[in-house]
Amino acid sequence: MLDIAEELDRWARQGREFAVATVVATSGSSPRQPGAALAVDSDGTAIGSVSGGCVEGAVYELCQQALEDGRSVVERFGYSDEDAFAVGLTCGGVIDILVTPVRRDAPAREIYASAFAAAAQGAAAALARITEGPRELLGRALLVHPDGRDEGGLGGHPELDRTAASEARAMLDSGRTGGVTIGADGSRCGQPLTLLVESSVPPPRMIVFGAIDFASALVRVGKFLGYRVTVCDARPVFATAARFPEADEIVVDWPHRYLASTEVDGRTVLCVLTHDAKFDVPLLERALKLPVAYVGAMGSRRTHLDRNERLRQVGVTELELARLRSPIGLDLGARTPEETALSIAAEIVAARRGGSGVSLTGAHTPIHHDPSKGTVGRIGSVA
Incomplete structure (x- = not known):
């Protein structure tokens, strides 16, 4: 929620x-x-x-x-x-x-209010609620913060709150939302419990290297997808707020130097649009060693082959090179900056969600990549 x-x-x-x-x-x-x-x-x-x-x-x-x-x-x-x-x-x-x-009389209203406020402000927090277990515990809430603070409780044994807080904090650390099962020993309720843990984390980062027209379109698409977008270029005449009004941050610096100094994580996507060896090689040498979600680089197939050889010469391994999405984007036949930005964004989404990038028409792959089957219509309460 x-x-x-x-x-x-x-x-x-x-x-x-x-x-x-x-x-x-x-x-x-x-x-x-x-x-x-x-x-x-x-x-x-x-x-x-x-x-x-x-x-x-x-x-x-x-x-x-x-x-x-x-x-x-x-x-x-x-x-x-x-x-x-x-x-x-x-x-x-x-x-x-x-x-x-x-x-107004709900015992967990204040906890929910705190969770809403944290998420609305972009602060990190995780909300845990029991979704399968004793009916009287449904609706109780436990809110955990990265600094170790906990608010509220699930209404059972203190050991349950400690176990739930530990599980929720682990989910928060990775920015994940999903179900967690706590065994009967951990729940102290005489039966296993299932929790839904919802993590509120700051938006993931998209760093666009190269202040070109394609970058302007990609900034707009990145914002639409919910990223906090940074544009970085060593040329101050191009890296300006006037050219990229929708960017959250504009940095004038050599790309590899900026990447060495900024924070990234497992949700960060790096889009290298400079297609200039003096920028690309030192940048990608560092980028391909980082635990980020996506590294893509623009350029023709000839540029790609030349760049890969230059990267090998500076010690980038074949395993690291295999992480590089280049030429960047999916094959949409894109021509304009907007179309190219769409192809890049589509590849980022496919990489994040495990999609193949092929047309769904005539394909036999699951639309939501969940092979399990179920039944439609209201079946009734499972609590």
Whole structure:
């Protein structure tokens, strides 16, 4: 539900009562992933989505019911022949949804408010909630911070909170959202528990090297995808705010020197658009040794072969070279800067999500890369 945190933060500060439906587990071809949410306030206003439109009507009603009775519930929506179209989830997947009322009298309201505020401000925090276990514990929340602070609790044994905090902090460290199972010994409830941990982390970085027209288009696409975008170029006449008004940061420095001094992580993408050996080789020599998500370099196939040979001469290994996406982007037949930016962004998304980059028409690969199968229509409560 942290995907709609900015609006929920505003609702909480206004004192509104609302219910939040959050996807907690999926299988098969489900349109949204764990953490996706839909919220409904007491006036009937709805924001967000849990299924891209498939089951929104049924989930809307569940939120209204939760607001009325004050109870959290987990419901499963899946595929079955007789009611496939009754709800609308006809894609063949299964989604489990946790519906939680955030009323003024809710014991965890302050914790939810803190989670919304942290996510809205771009601060790092992870929210843990029980999605499978004793019904009376549904809706309780534990919020953990990178500095070791914990807020709230899951309402069970203190050992449960310690175990949950440890698991949530591990998820936060890697910026992941998903389910965690705690065994009966760790839960102290006499049975295993399943948690949904939602991590709120600062946006991932996209660093674009080379202040050219293609870079301007890529900055816009990067922002659209949710990246914090930096443009770096050694030439001050080109690296200006006037040319890249949508960039979060513009750096005038030699690319390899800047990369050596800035922070990157496993979500960072590096796009090298300079296609000039004096910039590319020292930059890529360093970039290919870093634990980043993506390294791509622009240039013709002849430029690519020449660059690879230069990189070998400075000691870059074949294993490191295999990480380089070059020529950068997917084959879309792109010509314009905007089309080229789209091809680069498509390759970044494919690398992040495990996509093949081939056309879905006529393909036999799963759309959402989940080979499991499930059932559509409302099956009922799993809590």
